[in-house]
Amino acid sequence: MEAFKMSNALEALIAEGIVQGRQEGRQEGRQEGHVEGKRAAVRRLVERRFGVLPIVLAERIAMADEAALDALLDRTIMVDAVADL
Secondary structure, eight states, X not given: OHHXXXXXXXHHHHHHHHHHHHHHHHHHHHHHXXXXXXXXXXXXXXXXXXXXXXXXXXXXXXXXOHHHHHHHHHHHHHOSSGGGO
């Protein structure tokens, strides 16, 4: 009987871990999608304002974190030339 109780407790812990892992994975996926959306917005804004997106800037955008992307969005609105980004 004791072994049965331990088995049930272990199964419950495993199930709880699986649920928690799925929730964390979903949250990470949403965050990653959010950042990718900002990357797309920066690329589109630069292209609309200045034409072709320079390769160096495209690489910067691809590697940027969310804070850097926000800064690039703001700068893209304010600068007069793509070289100022």
